[in-house]
Amino acid sequence: MYLQPIKIGSLHISGNIFAAPMAGYTDCVTRHISCNNGAFLAYTEMISSEALLRNNSRTLSMLKKFNGEKILAVQLYGSKPDTLGRAAIIAAENGADLIDLNAGCPVRKVTRKGSGAALGRDVRKLGLAIRAMVKAGLPVSVKIRSGWDETELNWREAVQAVVQEGVSAIGFHPRTCRQGYGGKADWKALGTMSAAAPVPVIGSGDLDSPSAVLRMLKETSCSGVMIARGAIGYPEIFSRTCRLLKEGIPELPQTPEDRLRNAKNHLLMAVETFGEKTAAKNMKKILVAYVRGWPSASKLRNDLMKTSDISTLMTLLDRVILE
Numbered sequence: 001m002y003l004q005p006i007k008i009g010s011l012h013i014s015g016n017i018f019a020a021p022m023a024g025y026t027d028c029v030t031r032h033i034s035c036n037n038g039a040f041l042a043y044t045e046m047i048s049s050e051a052l053l054r055n056n057s058r059t060l061s062m063l064k065k066f067n068g069e070k071i072l073a074v075q076l077y078g079s080k081p082d083t084l085g086r087a088a089i090i091a092a093e094n095g096a097d098l099i100d101l102n103a104g105c106p107v108r109k110v111t112r113k114g115s116g117a118a119l120g121r122d123v124r125k126l127g128l129a130i131r132a133m134v135k136a137g138l139p140v141s142v143k144i145r146s147g148w149d150e151t152e153l154n155w156r157e158a159v160q161a162v163v164q165e166g167v168s169a170i171g172f173h174p175r176t177c178r179q180g181y182g183g184k185a186d187w188k189a190l191g192t193m194s195a196a197a198p199v200p201v202i203g204s205g206d207l208d209s210p211s212a213v214l215r216m217l218k219e220t221s222c223s224g225v226m227i228a229r230g231a232i233g234y235p236e237i238f239s240r241t242c243r244l245l246k247e248g249i250p251e252l253p254q255t256p257e258d259r260l261r262n263a264k265n266h267l268l269m270a271v272e273t274f275g276e277k278t279a280a281k282n283m284k285k286i287l288v289a290y291v292r293g294w295p296s297a298s299k300l301r302n303d304l305m306k307t308s309d310i311s312t313l314m315t316l317l318d319r320v321i322l323e
């Protein structure tokens with residue numbers, strides 16, 4: 001009843017459990033792992049529209065699909081409607097199926113230039129950005145926060161503006177920009193938006209377990225969810241969520257063996273895709289998440305952070321299981 005197909009514009013997606021965009025995390029390997037574990041769609045990390053237009057090779061490589069990726073959902077950020085529109089065309093030419101606009105990033109480096117949550121704050125410009133992006137001919141969604149701060153909760157105006165310009169879905173992370181990632185997400189606002197918006201609303205915020213996902217779907221009637229921090233080092237959250245929603249099977253504790261196997265698999269896939277040096281650099285923080293909460297986690301965390309050698313990383317992970 002809660003696990004359902006979802007339609008975003010012309011795009012038919014067979015389930016409503018998504019992997020959220022996360023800068024520094026949702027590269028093609030993490031997306032592959034999320035989808036293998038049951039996510040029906042996984043967003044790319046946010047990609048700079050300006051850098052795409054400059055043909056920056058590192059940025060272009062972020063559009064790379066994993067082998068078998070059915071839906072490439074590209075998230076763009078920027079401050080200029082025209083640039084965002086042109087970047088949407090580049091994404092479309094590179095195989096995107098859905099373009100998402102980031103209008104919620106709270107990071108100062110991003111908002112200072114008028115992007116992310118600063119674009120979400122300027123509702124008129126936000127509408128113009130959507131208008132420019134839909135011209136690329138793909139379904140366009142947007143991800144917004146509830147507002148800039150408690151005194152400036154503008155999500156209602158933002159919804160109106162983007163719907164008017166032809167947006168096909170809205171991702172809603174009901175925290176303010178000022179809140180960053182702290183405090184509780186306001187699921188009540190999510191419920192209000194879900195009841196009123198004429199397009200699907202994908203909820204985000206505090207989805208740290210399958211039961212939290214079920215609760216969000218029940219309490220807010222949102223059309224779908226995107227799991228973010230809850231999936232870092234725990235890709236099985238997707239399969240376990242689907243099992244809970246479909247068959248009512250409660251979440252079982254993960255065994256250390258499962259977690260170790262998943263961590264090593266992630267590391268190996270990263271090495272294969274990006275090479276040893278990049279994989280070692282990017283994977284440390286992710287491996288730390290896989291072993292979160294273990295008795296020896298803090299020592300392991302220090303040891304993992306100190307090394308940049310793949311075989312040492314593997315040995316450290318193996319050693320944990322033996323201890």
Ligand SMILES: Cc1cc2nc3c(=O)[nH]c(=O)nc-3n(C[C@H](O)[C@H](O)[C@H](O)COP(=O)(O)O)c2cc1C
Binds near residue numbers: 021022025105185230
């Ligand atoms: C490390 C990190 C990176 C993130 N990067 C992005 C991003 O690139 N684009 C975006 O729309 N949201 C980004 N987010 C926000 C998440 O997608 C999500 O909305 C937020 O973490 C709330 O969900 P949670 O409380 O379940 O983690 C990021 C969050 C984290 C923690």
